[in-house]
Amino acid sequence: MTLSEAAARPAAADRITSAAHAFSVAAHLAADFALEAAARDSGRVLPRQEIERLAASGLLAITVPAEYGGADLSPSAVAEVVRILATADPNIAQIPHSHFVYVNLVRLAGSAAQRERYFAGVLDGGQIANAQSERGGATVAEIATTVRPVGDRFRIDGRKFYCTGSLFANLLAVLTVLDDPEQRSGLAAGEYIAYLPATAPGVRIIDDWNGIGQRTTGSGTVSFDEVLVERDQLIPRAAAVRAPTAYGAFAQLLHVAIDAGIARGALTAATEFVRTASRPWFEAGVTKAIDDPLLIQRFGELAVAVTAAEATLGAAGAAVDAATDTGAQHHRTEELTAEASLAVAAAKVLADQAANEVSSALFEVSGTRSAAADLNLHHFWRNARTHTLHDPIRWKYQHIGRAQLHGTAPPLHGVI
DSSP states (O other): OOHHHHSOOSSOOOOOOSHHHHHHHHHHHHHHHHHTHHHHHHHTOOOHHHHHHHHHTTGGGTTSOGGGTSOOOOHHHHHHHHHHHHHHOHHHHHTTHHHHHHHHHHHHHOOHHHHHHHHHHHHTTOOEEEEOOOSSSSSTTOOOOEEEEETTEEEEEEEEEEETTTTTOSEEEEEEEEOOTTOOSOOOSSEEEEEEETTOTTEEEEOOOOOSSSTTSOOEEEEEEEEEEOGGGEEESHHHHSSSSOHHHHHHHHHHHHHHHHHHHHHHHHHHHHHHTOOOOGGGOOSSGGGOHHHHHHHHHHHHHHHHHHHHHHHHHHHHHHHHOTTSOGGGHHHHHHHHHHHHHHHHHHHHHHHHHHHHHHHHHHOGGGGOGGGOTTHHHHHHHHHTTSSOHHHHHHHHHHHHHHOOOOOOSSOO
Protein backbone atom coordinates (compact mmCIF):
# COMPACT_ATOMS: atom_id res chain seq x y z
CA MET A 1 0.00 0.00 0.00
CA THR A 2 1.34 3.43 -0.90
CA LEU A 3 1.31 6.50 1.30
CA SER A 4 -1.19 8.11 -1.04
CA GLU A 5 -3.47 5.08 -0.73
CA ALA A 6 -3.16 5.16 3.06
CA ALA A 7 -4.39 8.74 3.34
CA ALA A 8 -4.69 10.91 0.25
CA ARG A 9 -3.46 14.47 0.37
CA PRO A 10 -5.85 17.26 -0.66
CA ALA A 11 -3.70 18.07 -3.67
CA ALA A 12 -0.57 16.75 -5.32
CA ALA A 13 2.65 18.03 -3.80
CA ASP A 14 4.90 20.46 -5.64
CA ARG A 15 8.21 19.22 -6.97
CA ILE A 16 11.50 20.60 -5.71
CA THR A 17 14.10 20.71 -8.48
CA SER A 18 17.35 21.81 -6.81
CA ALA A 19 19.01 22.62 -3.51
CA ALA A 20 18.58 26.34 -4.14
CA HIS A 21 14.89 25.78 -4.79
CA ALA A 22 14.58 23.77 -1.56
CA PHE A 23 16.32 26.47 0.50
CA SER A 24 14.06 29.16 -0.95
CA VAL A 25 10.89 27.19 -0.20
CA ALA A 26 12.12 26.34 3.31
CA ALA A 27 12.94 29.99 4.05
CA HIS A 28 9.50 31.10 2.86
CA LEU A 29 7.76 28.52 5.03
CA ALA A 30 10.02 29.27 8.01
CA ALA A 31 9.12 32.95 7.88
CA ASP A 32 5.46 32.04 8.21
CA PHE A 33 5.98 29.28 10.76
CA ALA A 34 7.96 31.58 13.06
CA LEU A 35 5.05 33.98 13.51
CA GLU A 36 3.00 31.70 15.77
CA ALA A 37 5.69 29.30 16.99
CA ALA A 38 5.71 30.61 20.57
CA ALA A 39 1.91 30.67 20.71
CA ARG A 40 1.66 27.10 19.40
CA ASP A 41 4.13 26.00 22.04
CA SER A 42 2.37 27.86 24.84
CA GLY A 43 -1.05 26.39 24.03
CA ARG A 44 0.31 23.11 22.69
CA VAL A 45 -1.47 23.73 19.41
CA LEU A 46 -0.45 20.97 17.03
CA PRO A 47 0.89 22.37 13.72
CA ARG A 48 -1.43 20.38 11.48
CA GLN A 49 -1.89 23.09 8.87
CA GLU A 50 1.81 23.86 8.88
CA ILE A 51 2.69 20.20 8.31
CA GLU A 52 0.17 20.06 5.47
CA ARG A 53 1.91 23.04 3.90
CA LEU A 54 5.28 21.38 4.40
CA ALA A 55 4.07 18.22 2.68
CA ALA A 56 2.43 20.14 -0.16
CA SER A 57 5.62 22.16 -0.72
CA GLY A 58 7.52 19.11 -1.95
CA LEU A 59 10.23 19.38 0.72
CA LEU A 60 9.44 15.92 2.08
CA ALA A 61 10.40 14.38 -1.26
CA ILE A 62 13.81 16.02 -1.69
CA THR A 63 15.70 12.79 -0.94
CA VAL A 64 13.81 10.62 -3.41
CA PRO A 65 16.36 9.35 -5.98
CA ALA A 66 16.34 10.98 -9.39
CA GLU A 67 15.51 7.72 -11.16
CA TYR A 68 12.21 7.70 -9.26
CA GLY A 69 11.40 11.32 -10.05
CA GLY A 70 12.85 13.03 -6.98
CA ALA A 71 15.33 15.86 -6.53
CA ASP A 72 17.86 13.44 -4.98
CA LEU A 73 19.38 16.19 -2.84
CA SER A 74 22.52 15.57 -0.83
CA PRO A 75 22.50 15.00 2.94
CA SER A 76 24.07 18.42 3.48
CA ALA A 77 21.23 20.07 1.54
CA VAL A 78 18.61 18.20 3.58
CA ALA A 79 20.36 19.29 6.76
CA GLU A 80 20.26 22.92 5.65
CA VAL A 81 16.52 22.67 4.97
CA VAL A 82 16.01 21.24 8.46
CA ARG A 83 18.20 23.94 10.01
CA ILE A 84 16.25 26.70 8.28
CA LEU A 85 12.97 25.28 9.56
CA ALA A 86 14.39 24.83 13.07
CA THR A 87 15.34 28.49 13.36
CA ALA A 88 11.61 29.20 13.08
CA ASP A 89 10.04 26.25 14.91
CA PRO A 90 12.17 23.27 15.95
CA ASN A 91 9.00 21.26 16.55
CA ILE A 92 8.13 21.44 12.87
CA ALA A 93 11.76 20.73 11.95
CA GLN A 94 11.85 17.58 14.07
CA ILE A 95 8.57 16.12 12.77
CA PRO A 96 10.00 15.09 9.35
CA HIS A 97 13.30 13.86 10.82
CA SER A 98 12.14 10.24 10.92
CA HIS A 99 10.51 10.69 7.54
CA PHE A 100 13.87 11.41 5.91
CA VAL A 101 15.56 8.62 7.86
CA TYR A 102 13.04 6.00 6.80
CA VAL A 103 12.95 7.18 3.21
CA ASN A 104 16.70 6.60 3.34
CA LEU A 105 16.17 3.10 4.71
CA VAL A 106 13.92 2.29 1.74
CA ARG A 107 16.68 3.54 -0.55
CA LEU A 108 19.37 1.48 1.16
CA ALA A 109 17.55 -1.74 2.02
CA GLY A 110 14.24 -1.88 0.17
CA SER A 111 13.53 -4.02 -2.85
CA ALA A 112 12.96 -2.48 -6.27
CA ALA A 113 9.20 -2.88 -5.82
CA GLN A 114 9.30 -1.29 -2.37
CA ARG A 115 11.30 1.66 -3.60
CA GLU A 116 8.88 2.20 -6.45
CA ARG A 117 5.87 2.04 -4.13
CA TYR A 118 7.05 4.15 -1.23
CA PHE A 119 8.92 6.77 -3.24
CA ALA A 120 5.78 7.34 -5.30
CA GLY A 121 3.82 8.00 -2.12
CA VAL A 122 6.43 10.43 -0.84
CA LEU A 123 6.40 12.33 -4.13
CA ASP A 124 2.63 12.67 -3.71
CA GLY A 125 3.17 14.45 -0.39
CA GLY A 126 2.99 11.50 1.97
CA GLN A 127 4.76 11.46 5.31
CA ILE A 128 6.43 8.70 7.31
CA ALA A 129 6.73 8.75 11.11
CA ASN A 130 8.74 6.51 13.35
CA ALA A 131 7.53 3.91 15.84
CA GLN A 132 10.91 2.85 17.12
CA SER A 133 11.73 3.49 20.79
CA GLU A 134 10.33 1.50 23.67
CA ARG A 135 10.22 1.72 27.43
CA GLY A 136 10.89 -1.06 29.88
CA GLY A 137 13.95 -2.62 28.28
CA ALA A 138 17.37 -2.68 29.86
CA THR A 139 18.51 -0.10 27.30
CA VAL A 140 16.94 1.91 24.48
CA ALA A 141 18.43 -0.58 22.01
CA GLU A 142 16.35 -3.46 23.38
CA ILE A 143 13.27 -4.08 21.21
CA ALA A 144 10.28 -6.13 22.37
CA THR A 145 7.83 -5.43 19.55
CA THR A 146 7.55 -8.58 17.47
CA VAL A 147 6.60 -9.51 13.94
CA ARG A 148 5.63 -13.15 13.53
CA PRO A 149 4.34 -15.18 10.61
CA VAL A 150 0.60 -15.88 10.54
CA GLY A 151 -0.31 -17.93 7.48
CA ASP A 152 1.05 -16.07 4.47
CA ARG A 153 1.09 -12.76 6.34
CA PHE A 154 2.72 -11.32 9.47
CA ARG A 155 1.37 -10.05 12.77
CA ILE A 156 2.82 -7.16 14.78
CA ASP A 157 2.32 -6.73 18.52
CA GLY A 158 3.95 -4.16 20.77
CA ARG A 159 3.97 -0.65 22.17
CA LYS A 160 6.17 2.25 21.14
CA PHE A 161 7.00 5.60 22.73
CA TYR A 162 8.51 8.90 21.49
CA CYS A 163 6.89 8.32 18.09
CA THR A 164 7.66 11.74 16.65
CA GLY A 165 5.32 12.82 13.87
CA SER A 166 2.90 9.94 14.36
CA LEU A 167 -0.08 12.27 14.76
CA PHE A 168 0.50 13.71 11.29
CA ALA A 169 1.78 10.79 9.22
CA ASN A 170 0.28 8.56 6.56
CA LEU A 171 2.66 5.73 7.18
CA LEU A 172 4.41 4.38 10.28
CA ALA A 173 7.87 2.82 10.17
CA VAL A 174 7.75 0.27 12.97
CA LEU A 175 10.91 -1.30 14.37
CA THR A 176 10.25 -4.97 15.10
CA VAL A 177 12.13 -8.16 15.89
CA LEU A 178 11.28 -11.29 13.91
CA ASP A 179 9.70 -13.95 16.12
CA ASP A 180 9.92 -17.07 14.00
CA PRO A 181 11.70 -19.86 15.91
CA GLU A 182 10.49 -22.50 13.47
CA GLN A 183 11.66 -20.41 10.50
CA ARG A 184 8.31 -20.71 8.75
CA SER A 185 8.63 -17.33 7.04
CA GLY A 186 11.94 -17.98 5.32
CA LEU A 187 13.18 -14.61 6.56
CA ALA A 188 16.53 -14.20 8.25
CA ALA A 189 16.49 -13.57 11.99
CA GLY A 190 16.87 -9.98 13.13
CA GLU A 191 15.20 -6.58 13.09
CA TYR A 192 12.71 -5.47 10.46
CA ILE A 193 11.08 -2.16 9.71
CA ALA A 194 7.40 -2.64 8.95
CA TYR A 195 5.85 0.11 6.82
CA LEU A 196 2.14 0.23 7.54
CA PRO A 197 -0.66 2.78 7.21
CA ALA A 198 -1.29 4.83 10.33
CA THR A 199 -4.95 3.88 9.98
CA ALA A 200 -4.37 0.12 9.84
CA PRO A 201 -6.63 -2.02 12.08
CA GLY A 202 -5.01 -2.64 15.43
CA VAL A 203 -2.92 0.57 15.36
CA ARG A 204 -3.66 3.07 18.12
CA ILE A 205 -1.94 6.46 18.11
CA ILE A 206 -2.14 8.22 21.47
CA ASP A 207 -1.50 11.93 21.92
CA ASP A 208 0.22 11.66 25.31
CA TRP A 209 3.59 13.37 24.78
CA ASN A 210 4.13 15.69 27.77
CA GLY A 211 7.76 16.78 27.50
CA ILE A 212 8.79 20.21 28.74
CA GLY A 213 9.95 21.08 25.23
CA GLN A 214 9.30 20.06 21.63
CA ARG A 215 5.72 20.02 22.83
CA THR A 216 3.99 19.90 19.44
CA THR A 217 6.04 17.19 17.69
CA GLY A 218 3.37 14.53 18.09
CA SER A 219 5.88 12.31 19.92
CA GLY A 220 3.43 10.17 21.85
CA THR A 221 2.62 6.49 22.17
CA VAL A 222 1.64 4.06 19.42
CA SER A 223 0.39 0.57 20.22
CA PHE A 224 0.05 -2.41 17.88
CA ASP A 225 -2.44 -5.13 18.66
CA GLU A 226 -2.54 -8.01 16.18
CA VAL A 227 -1.72 -5.71 13.27
CA LEU A 228 -1.47 -7.74 10.06
CA VAL A 229 1.00 -6.84 7.32
CA GLU A 230 2.12 -8.39 4.07
CA ARG A 231 5.63 -9.66 3.55
CA ASP A 232 6.40 -6.85 1.11
CA GLN A 233 5.79 -4.31 3.89
CA LEU A 234 8.87 -5.57 5.77
CA ILE A 235 12.40 -4.32 5.15
CA PRO A 236 15.39 -5.85 6.95
CA ARG A 237 17.14 -3.14 8.96
CA ALA A 238 20.58 -4.73 8.97
CA ALA A 239 21.28 -3.86 5.34
CA ALA A 240 21.24 -0.17 6.29
CA VAL A 241 22.41 -0.16 9.89
CA ARG A 242 24.98 -2.97 10.10
CA ALA A 243 26.89 -1.91 7.00
CA PRO A 244 29.02 1.17 6.17
CA THR A 245 26.17 3.12 4.58
CA ALA A 246 26.37 6.33 6.67
CA TYR A 247 22.75 5.64 7.66
CA GLY A 248 23.44 6.67 11.24
CA ALA A 249 25.55 9.65 10.26
CA PHE A 250 22.73 10.99 8.08
CA ALA A 251 20.17 10.58 10.87
CA GLN A 252 22.45 12.29 13.38
CA LEU A 253 23.27 15.08 10.93
CA LEU A 254 19.61 16.08 10.91
CA HIS A 255 19.58 16.18 14.72
CA VAL A 256 22.59 18.49 14.58
CA ALA A 257 20.70 20.71 12.16
CA ILE A 258 17.79 21.01 14.59
CA ASP A 259 20.09 22.01 17.46
CA ALA A 260 21.97 24.50 15.30
CA GLY A 261 18.65 25.96 14.20
CA ILE A 262 17.50 26.35 17.80
CA ALA A 263 20.76 28.14 18.65
CA ARG A 264 20.36 30.56 15.74
CA GLY A 265 16.69 31.15 16.54
CA ALA A 266 17.48 31.91 20.18
CA LEU A 267 20.28 34.30 19.23
CA THR A 268 18.00 36.10 16.79
CA ALA A 269 15.28 36.43 19.45
CA ALA A 270 17.77 37.73 22.01
CA THR A 271 19.15 40.26 19.54
CA GLU A 272 15.69 41.57 18.69
CA PHE A 273 14.69 41.82 22.34
CA VAL A 274 17.79 43.71 23.42
CA ARG A 275 17.47 46.06 20.47
CA THR A 276 13.82 46.86 21.13
CA ALA A 277 12.92 46.17 24.75
CA SER A 278 15.92 45.91 27.09
CA ARG A 279 17.10 48.78 29.26
CA PRO A 280 20.83 49.32 29.84
CA TRP A 281 22.35 48.56 33.23
CA PHE A 282 22.90 51.88 34.99
CA GLU A 283 26.62 51.28 35.58
CA ALA A 284 27.26 51.02 31.83
CA GLY A 285 26.74 54.78 31.43
CA VAL A 286 24.93 54.38 28.11
CA THR A 287 21.40 55.18 26.98
CA LYS A 288 20.81 52.04 24.94
CA ALA A 289 21.30 48.44 26.01
CA ILE A 290 22.98 47.61 22.70
CA ASP A 291 25.78 50.03 23.60
CA ASP A 292 26.63 48.30 26.88
CA PRO A 293 30.20 47.01 26.32
CA LEU A 294 29.63 43.95 28.48
CA LEU A 295 26.53 43.04 26.49
CA ILE A 296 28.45 43.56 23.27
CA GLN A 297 31.11 41.18 24.55
CA ARG A 298 28.56 38.54 25.53
CA PHE A 299 26.75 38.75 22.21
CA GLY A 300 30.07 38.30 20.47
CA GLU A 301 30.68 35.12 22.48
CA LEU A 302 27.23 33.77 21.69
CA ALA A 303 27.56 34.60 18.00
CA VAL A 304 30.85 32.70 17.88
CA ALA A 305 29.21 29.66 19.49
CA VAL A 306 26.39 29.68 16.93
CA THR A 307 28.74 30.30 14.01
CA ALA A 308 30.97 27.43 15.12
CA ALA A 309 27.97 25.10 15.38
CA GLU A 310 26.81 26.06 11.90
CA ALA A 311 30.30 25.70 10.46
CA THR A 312 30.78 22.21 11.86
CA LEU A 313 27.30 21.29 10.65
CA GLY A 314 28.44 22.29 7.17
CA ALA A 315 31.66 20.30 7.49
CA ALA A 316 29.78 17.28 8.77
CA GLY A 317 27.29 17.57 5.92
CA ALA A 318 30.14 17.54 3.42
CA ALA A 319 31.56 14.41 5.07
CA VAL A 320 28.21 12.62 4.90
CA ASP A 321 27.87 13.70 1.27
CA ALA A 322 31.24 12.09 0.51
CA ALA A 323 30.30 8.88 2.33
CA THR A 324 27.02 8.55 0.44
CA ASP A 325 28.30 9.57 -2.99
CA THR A 326 27.64 6.60 -5.26
CA GLY A 327 30.54 7.70 -7.40
CA ALA A 328 33.02 7.52 -4.53
CA GLN A 329 35.79 4.97 -4.58
CA HIS A 330 34.31 1.76 -3.22
CA HIS A 331 37.50 0.69 -1.48
CA ARG A 332 37.18 3.78 0.76
CA THR A 333 33.57 3.16 1.78
CA GLU A 334 34.36 2.12 5.35
CA GLU A 335 36.88 4.93 5.79
CA LEU A 336 34.51 7.58 4.45
CA THR A 337 31.67 6.28 6.62
CA ALA A 338 33.85 6.45 9.72
CA GLU A 339 34.98 9.96 8.83
CA ALA A 340 31.37 11.03 8.36
CA SER A 341 30.26 9.64 11.72
CA LEU A 342 33.13 11.35 13.53
CA ALA A 343 32.49 14.66 11.78
CA VAL A 344 28.82 14.49 12.71
CA ALA A 345 29.72 13.57 16.30
CA ALA A 346 31.91 16.66 16.60
CA ALA A 347 29.18 18.82 15.11
CA LYS A 348 26.64 17.34 17.51
CA VAL A 349 28.78 18.33 20.49
CA LEU A 350 29.05 21.97 19.37
CA ALA A 351 25.41 22.27 18.31
CA ASP A 352 24.22 20.74 21.59
CA GLN A 353 26.34 23.18 23.57
CA ALA A 354 25.34 26.19 21.47
CA ALA A 355 21.62 25.43 21.63
CA ASN A 356 21.62 25.06 25.41
CA GLU A 357 23.99 27.95 26.11
CA VAL A 358 22.39 30.53 23.83
CA SER A 359 18.80 29.66 24.74
CA SER A 360 19.71 30.11 28.42
CA ALA A 361 21.85 33.20 27.88
CA LEU A 362 18.90 34.82 26.10
CA PHE A 363 17.61 35.80 29.54
CA GLU A 364 21.02 36.78 30.84
CA VAL A 365 21.48 39.36 28.09
CA SER A 366 17.86 40.45 27.77
CA GLY A 367 17.14 41.18 31.40
CA THR A 368 14.20 40.66 33.73
CA ARG A 369 11.60 41.77 31.22
CA SER A 370 12.40 38.77 29.03
CA ALA A 371 11.28 36.38 31.77
CA ALA A 372 7.62 37.41 31.41
CA ALA A 373 5.60 34.24 30.97
CA ASP A 374 3.39 35.68 28.26
CA LEU A 375 6.42 36.19 25.98
CA ASN A 376 7.25 32.47 26.23
CA LEU A 377 10.87 33.12 25.31
CA HIS A 378 11.75 30.11 27.42
CA HIS A 379 10.45 27.84 24.67
CA PHE A 380 13.89 28.10 23.04
CA TRP A 381 15.58 26.68 26.13
CA ARG A 382 12.90 24.03 26.71
CA ASN A 383 13.16 22.91 23.10
CA ALA A 384 16.96 22.82 23.26
CA ARG A 385 17.06 20.99 26.56
CA THR A 386 14.52 18.41 25.39
CA HIS A 387 15.84 17.75 21.91
CA THR A 388 19.48 17.48 22.98
CA LEU A 389 18.52 14.60 25.28
CA HIS A 390 18.00 12.48 22.18
CA ASP A 391 21.49 10.98 22.35
CA PRO A 392 24.17 11.96 24.86
CA ILE A 393 27.16 13.95 23.67
CA ARG A 394 29.33 12.25 26.31
CA TRP A 395 29.39 9.23 24.00
CA LYS A 396 30.30 11.43 21.05
CA TYR A 397 33.44 12.42 22.94
CA GLN A 398 34.15 8.74 23.58
CA HIS A 399 34.01 7.78 19.91
CA ILE A 400 36.06 10.81 18.87
CA GLY A 401 38.66 10.13 21.54
CA ARG A 402 38.98 6.44 20.66
CA ALA A 403 39.44 7.31 17.01
CA GLN A 404 42.07 9.88 17.89
CA LEU A 405 44.10 7.67 20.24
CA HIS A 406 43.54 4.17 18.91
CA GLY A 407 42.47 4.71 15.33
CA THR A 408 39.22 2.93 16.17
CA ALA A 409 36.31 3.45 13.80
CA PRO A 410 32.98 4.34 15.42
CA PRO A 411 30.47 1.50 15.72
CA LEU A 412 27.75 0.73 13.21
CA HIS A 413 24.58 0.98 15.25
CA GLY A 414 22.64 3.78 13.60
CA VAL A 415 23.12 6.57 16.18
CA ILE A 416 26.51 7.95 15.22
